[in-house]
Amino acid sequence: MAKEIILLVVIAVGSISILLVLLAYLVVRKLLENSRRQQINEWKENTAQDVFLFLQDKSHELSFSADSNIEREALEELLTKYTDILEGDQEKESLRILAAANLTDYYRKNLNARKWSTRMNTLYHIENFHLLELKEELIRLAKNGAKQSKEEKIQIYRILASFQYTGIFMLINQQEYLAEKDYRSILTRLESHIFDEMIEQFEDCVEELKLAILDVMGVKKDLEHIYFLEKIFQTYEGELRLRALKAISNIGIVPNIDKYLPLCQSSVWQERMMAARLMGFIKQETALNLLKELLQDQSWFVRSQAAESIMKFKEGTKVLEDVLQHSKDAFARDMAWEWVNKGIIKGAN
Amino acid sequence: MVLEWWTNAVLFFGGFISIYMIIIITFYTAILIVSMVQLRREYQLNREQSFEDIADGLYTKPVSIIVPAYNEEAGIIPSVRSLLSINYPQYEIIVVNDGSKDQTLQKMIEYYDMEEVQKVVRKQVETKPIKAIYQSKLLPRLFLIDKDNGGKADALNVGLNFSNYPYICSLDGDSVLESDAFLKVMKPIMDSNEEVVASGGSIRIANGCKIKDGNILEIGLSNHPLVIMQIIEYLRAFLMGRIGLSRHNLLLIISGAFGVFSKQWVIKAGGYQTNTVGEDMELVVRIHRILKESKVNKRIVYVPDPVCWTEVPEDIKFLRRQRRRWHRGLFESLWNHRKLTFNPKYGSIGMISFPYFWLIEFLGPIVEILGYIYTIIAIFFGGIYLEFAILIFLLSCIYGSIFSMAAVLLEEWSLRKYPKVSHLLKLFFFSLTESLWYRPLTVFWRCEGIWQLIKGEKSWGDMSRKGVSK
Numbered sequence: 001m002a003k004e005i006i007l008l009v010v011i012a013v014g015s016i017s018i019l020l021v022l023l024a025y026l027v028v029r030k031l032l033e034n035s036r037r038q039q040i041n042e043w044k045e046n047t048a049q050d051v052f053l054f055l056q057d058k059s060h061e062l063s064f065s066a067d068s069n070i071e072r073e074a075l076e077e078l079l080t081k082y083t084d085i086l087e088g089d090q091e092k093e094s095l096r097i098l099a100a101a102n103l104t105d106y107y108r109k110n111l112n113a114r115k116w117s118t119r120m121n122t123l124y125h126i127e128n129f130h131l132l133e134l135k136e137e138l139i140r141l142a143k144n145g146a147k148q149s150k151e152e153k154i155q156i157y158r159i160l161a162s163f164q165y166t167g168i169f170m171l172i173n174q175q176e177y178l179a180e181k182d183y184r185s186i187l188t189r190l191e192s193h194i195f196d197e198m199i200e201q202f203e204d205c206v207e208e209l210k211l212a213i214l215d216v217m218g219v220k221k222d223l224e225h226i227y228f229l230e231k232i233f234q235t236y237e238g239e240l241r242l243r244a245l246k247a248i249s250n251i252g253i254v255p256n257i258d259k260y261l262p263l264c265q266s267s268v269w270q271e272r273m274m275a276a277r278l279m280g281f282i283k284q285e286t287a288l289n290l291l292k293e294l295l296q297d298q299s300w301f302v303r304s305q306a307a308e309s310i311m312k313f314k315e316g317t318k319v320l321e322d323v324l325q326h327s328k329d330a331f332a333r334d335m336a337w338e339w340v341n342k343g344i345i346k347g348a349n
Numbered sequence: 350m351v352l353e354w355w356t357n358a359v360l361f362f363g364g365f366i367s368i369y370m371i372i373i374i375t376f377y378t379a380i381l382i383v384s385m386v387q388l389r390r391e392y393q394l395n396r397e398q399s400f401e402d403i404a405d406g407l408y409t410k411p412v413s414i415i416v417p418a419y420n421e422e423a424g425i426i427p428s429v430r431s432l433l434s435i436n437y438p439q440y441e442i443i444v445v446n447d448g449s450k451d452q453t454l455q456k457m458i459e460y461y462d463m464e465e466v467q468k469v470v471r472k473q474v475e476t477k478p479i480k481a482i483y484q485s486k487l488l489p490r491l492f493l494i495d496k497d498n499g500g501k502a503d504a505l506n507v508g509l510n511f512s513n514y515p516y517i518c519s520l521d522g523d524s525v526l527e528s529d530a531f532l533k534v535m536k537p538i539m540d541s542n543e544e545v546v547a548s549g550g551s552i553r554i555a556n557g558c559k560i561k562d563g564n565i566l567e568i569g570l571s572n573h574p575l576v577i578m579q580i581i582e583y584l585r586a587f588l589m590g591r592i593g594l595s596r597h598n599l600l601l602i603i604s605g606a607f608g609v610f611s612k613q614w615v616i617k618a619g620g621y622q623t624n625t626v627g628e629d630m631e632l633v634v635r636i637h638r639i640l641k642e643s644k645v646n647k648r649i650v651y652v653p654d655p656v657c658w659t660e661v662p663e664d665i666k667f668l669r670r671q672r673r674r675w676h677r678g679l680f681e682s683l684w685n686h687r688k689l690t691f692n693p694k695y696g697s698i699g700m701i702s703f704p705y706f707w708l709i710e711f712l713g714p715i716v717e718i719l720g721y722i723y724t725i726i727a728i729f730f731g732g733i734y735l736e737f738a739i740l741i742f743l744l745s746c747i748y749g750s751i752f753s754m755a756a757v758l759l760e761e762w763s764l765r766k767y768p769k770v771s772h773l774l775k776l777f778f779f780s781l782t783e784s785l786w787y788r789p790l791t792v793f794w795r796c797e798g799i800w801q802l803i804k805g806e807k808s809w810g811d812m813s814r815k816g817v818s819k
Binding site for chain 2: 002004005008009011012015016019022023026027030031034179180181300334335337338341
């Protein structure tokens, strides 16, 4: 028994000592960090005005250069704050110049740092400051960086996309670890000319990339894409077809509604909902009757969309009031009631 | 003869307590190691940046925030204001006035210029009747529902029925969210492509922090020993316990004060249960159960960083009530789903989580209190019993104090919410004293909770709020 007690005392005292050592380490670390933080804040305070003047006017003579790591970090923080609030192209360009002059070499080194978080943070900053100077380095890392994790690779692709790198398609297609949302975040950064190039190679894209392209079209709302989307809608099945529909409805232009009317009888409720939505854009008499039918659909979402589309018609409120009074379908009446009464406060949902 | 039998019995009993505690300590050590590895991984990433992409809003999932309010006139206005300023692209706020007897409803209507609207509410879960629905004229995404009193769970169900978005978040009426909390708590859901169906954040203690208009100005530390001990306790529960459990999808609790759920699954589970005092845990258990029964591969996770600051009791009387209630809630959730215990059909939830919650979380206090009694008696009798007493005492020190100290250091190592060195030192040395006074107190209260269960008591107990915001 005495042995066990001694053992436990040793364990208890031992672990408390280890914890005390850790505590000492953490206290020292905190002290150092707090003082570092203070230095950074002081530097920021001293240079903020200088930086601000330079951003306003590139010819302003700067009285500092960021030479130590503390100064670079302080400048980084200062500029990050400005990237969030600056609007004008002139100012953005000045900011880019300032960052490029002081931080390019620092970042080049940090891109190869041992710690993952340092490398990752560096990537975020490169995109923020739009440091085109590092483009070649990033392409190199994207192609043969061995150390880079999946997250870093994705971030590198995003940056290269925002730099409008023409080889982006070759880099990202066929990468198994890229999910649809990753593709989306890359594609949204592309300007039209590169994005359109990618559309030409649509057939060669992996499924995820195809879906992302369709989604991004819905976001970009470029009218030119409508015909492409209609083609996809007619040639593909399942999810791709549905996404094409969704993109069309987001763009909000329907050249020929007849193509979509058969969707009202679709067995997939999403397709019926899309049909209801598209009919809201063209506002034709024939569509109104179909919408009234969809108001009795078994899916709540279809009913709700049908009511919303009816409201877009000039006489929409009247139509719904009519449904409210005369329809035999309780669900249709409910939905009509909600939309008739909804008009009070706009902007929700 | 009798004496010998007695001696053996007492020794056996002492041995039993010791072995029990050794098992617990081993279990916690394992969890601690898992947590350390997990926390280390994400450590020092410039987090704000990594959420920027989500914040852009193209593909964020919209969230309905449901705030049940019962007699919250002191805190409801600043709470809602804090919600209005959070950084998330698309969300709505639904305050559910659960038949308050004070001015909660009137205050909301006046302050946010609310007007009654007509809306169809899909009744997906049975609730008490709704009296009226209001919408703010200034902020169209803010709704207020007035209903008959039916308890917190019922209020949450009303919000659930009303909500327009695919994700819902329950939030206590008197807590303050950090502005990026939603982005952070939603990230696993979005990253996992909806494999994650529920995600919970950390709860931290607001007592002692400077909060104005629902924003945290300065993180501080209260001087009240009871509050400091609760801070340590929360650190330990969240940073050690939940990270470890979450890593292996063993999580049975997402705090009712701050968690996001996929609405679809909450409705499949039948919404919040109204006849339990621990509706938050009950829901998580039920979702787990349905997931396992429908054989889909979904997860429930905990994210350490998104933080919700909330007020805890400073008065020993309210703390005692709270702990007794929690323990009863724990029992009800476990008992309602007792079928899962040691049931291999439910995988790790049945084989690890349930036994853990029964044996360690629920019965633990009884064994611990027996240990204290044993120690006290042994001091009087001396001799051979004394050795066991020392053994048990040492074990409970390791169990109580050392793990708490480790949790405090873990916090400083990874998340570092407390800015000053003095905060760290204070937390550390208070946790050293835990097994001498705070631990026995909470153990005693939890045993009282068990006693109330045996007697069949149902009362809830109130907590007086003074409002976290100034």
